Amino acid sequence: MTRNTVIFFIAALCMFVATHARADTRVTVHDFQGPSAARVRDDVVNLLERQSGVTIVSKGQIESAARKLGVDRTSSDGRQALARELKLSAWMTGVVQRRNGKLRLTVEVYDGAQHVRVGRAQVIGSNAGRLSAAIRDRLWRQSRRAIMEASAPEPSTVGGAGKNGGASFQPDMVLTQSDVDSTRDGLDTEQEARTSHDSTLRTFVGIGSPYRSLAYNQPITSSLGDYRLSGAPMADIQFAFFPARAATAAWPSWFGIDARAQITLNAATLDRDGNQFKSRYDAFHLGLRARVPLGAHSVSAFSGYAMSRFAISPQDGRVSSPTPSVDYRSIRSGLGGELALGDAWLLGLDAAWLSFLSVGDIGQWFPRASAGGLEVAMFGTFRMTRGTFARVAATYQRTFFDFHSRPGDEFIAGGATDESLALSLGMGVSL
Numbered sequence: 001m002t003r004n005t006v007i008f009f010i011a012a013l014c015m016f017v018a019t020h021a022r023a024d025t026r027v028t029v030h031d032f033q034g035p036s037a038a039r040v041r042d043d044v045v046n047l048l049e050r051q052s053g054v055t056i057v058s059k060g061q062i063e064s065a066a067r068k069l070g071v072d073r074t075s076s077d078g079r080q081a082l083a084r085e086l087k088l089s090a091w092m093t094g095v096v097q098r099r100n101g102k103l104r105l106t107v108e109v110y111d112g113a114q115h116v117r118v119g120r121a122q123v124i125g126s127n128a129g130r131l132s133a134a135i136r137d138r139l140w141r142q143s144r145r146a147i148m149e150a151s152a153p154e155p156s157t158v159g160g161a162g163k164n165g166g167a168s169f170q171p172d173m174v175l176t177q178s179d180v181d182s183t184r185d186g187l188d189t190e191q192e193a194r195t196s197h198d199s200t201l202r203t204f205v206g207i208g209s210p211y212r213s214l215a216y217n218q219p220i221t222s223s224l225g226d227y228r229l230s231g232a233p234m235a236d237i238q239f240a241f242f243p244a245r246a247a248t249a250a251w252p253s254w255f256g257i258d259a260r261a262q263i264t265l266n267a268a269t270l271d272r273d274g275n276q277f278k279s280r281y282d283a284f285h286l287g288l289r290a291r292v293p294l295g296a297h298s299v300s301a302f303s304g305y306a307m308s309r310f311a312i313s314p315q316d317g318r319v320s321s322p323t324p325s326v327d328y329r330s331i332r333s334g335l336g337g338e339l340a341l342g343d344a345w346l347l348g349l350d351a352a353w354l355s356f357l358s359v360g361d362i363g364q365w366f367p368r369a370s371a372g373g374l375e376v377a378m379f380g381t382f383r384m385t386r387g388t389f390a391r392v393a394a395t396y397q398r399t400f401f402d403f404h405s406r407p408g409d410e411f412i413a414g415g416a417t418d419e420s421l422a423l424s425l426g427m428g429v430s431l
Contacts, residue, residue, distance in 0.1 A: 034096030083112035119146020129249035206426020218414030225322030232267035327360030
């Protein structure tokens with residue numbers, strides 16, 4: 001190897017080291033303000049430490065340099081002097097605020113050379129755990145450009161030369177207020193869309209109507225007759241509570257309580273012979289649900305206790321009912337999912353199998369009856385504001401019987417199919 005070759009490789013190595021040293025972006029993260037500020041700041045520091053080409057300058061280094069130089073580290077002039085001393089490219093500040101039951105982190109990035117703001121970003125979480133996840137998933141993408149383009153001052157200059165070939169800081173790198181507002185609004189919308197289905201508490205109150213039809217298969221007893229309820233005013237109330245989500249985003253936050261009640265007013269109906277009957281329908285369920293978030297979507301499994309009652313009584317005591325009242329008690333278990341359709345729309349589906357514990361009067365009319373059932377519920381949700389939504393819901397339930405009738409029974413039929421459909425429209429709150 002010749003002397004000139006050795007000199008060439010040494011020069012190339014020096015240029016490589018100098019280039020990478022100059023490309024290194026040195027960032028300091030100040031103390032954040034607001035609820036959970038210390039934890040949030042640690043999350044931001046941990047995020048930056050994982051990024052290639054970023055070096056964190058600690059608070060201890062800043063305080064030591066400030067004492068050495070005799071400058072105020074909170075003033076603009078003091079920070080410029082510290083940036084020259086420590087070759088800082090960017091300063092990052094942050095404020096955590098609680099709004100509408102959620103935590104909002106606003107971070108601002110300041111250029112080291114002139115100490116002017118070059119970027120701003122916001123992330124939102126329903127609790128500290130969710131905010132940590134948002135920082136991990138979104139903050140670097142939102143703030144990377146501002147951090148990497150921030151300029152460190154040259155030690156020999158006051159105004160601050162840029163790191164890119166010694167060029168001075170370019171004013172067009174600074175985000176305008178409209179840019180900041182646009183970025184913030186877009187981030188708010190996307191983050192809200194991501195967390196709207198993933199709330200700690202969600203309640204819904206709607207109004208609607210149930211429809212019910214019971215039809216016999218192969219009826220032998222002449223007094224048996226099909227029955228239909230064409231509608232009645234109904235209140236639809238739903239409640240879901242995931243207590244651990246107030247404290248963590250880990251797997252314990254998947255489990256919660258799921259409840260629903262459908263309550264109708266009395267409704268008058270007629271049988272095929274023109275006799276008038278008073279009918280009432282109520283349905284309830286209470287159980288546990290495990291809801292696993294998958295980005296903006298979720299899947300769930302649930303199980304619990306369910307009741308569905310349909311009472312029918314004749315207005316005239318001399319007329320007998322063509323069908324018995326039912327009081328279904330069952331274990332309701334199944335799977336569900338929620339699919340995010342854009343920023344504001346959410347489509348949900350639950351499918352459940354009903355394992356009956358009792359069926360009410362129909363079990364007395366047909367003492368050897370066996371029953372099975374299924375339920376399918378669909379709903380569409382539109383997010384109106386950060387904490388409120390509108391929803392349209394439909395629940396279909398189908399119960400099928402095999403009566404196992406024998407000669408000599410008071411009532412004889414092959415079986416029956418009981419179908420109900422409940423429709424509702426209302427508003428809810430998500431926290």
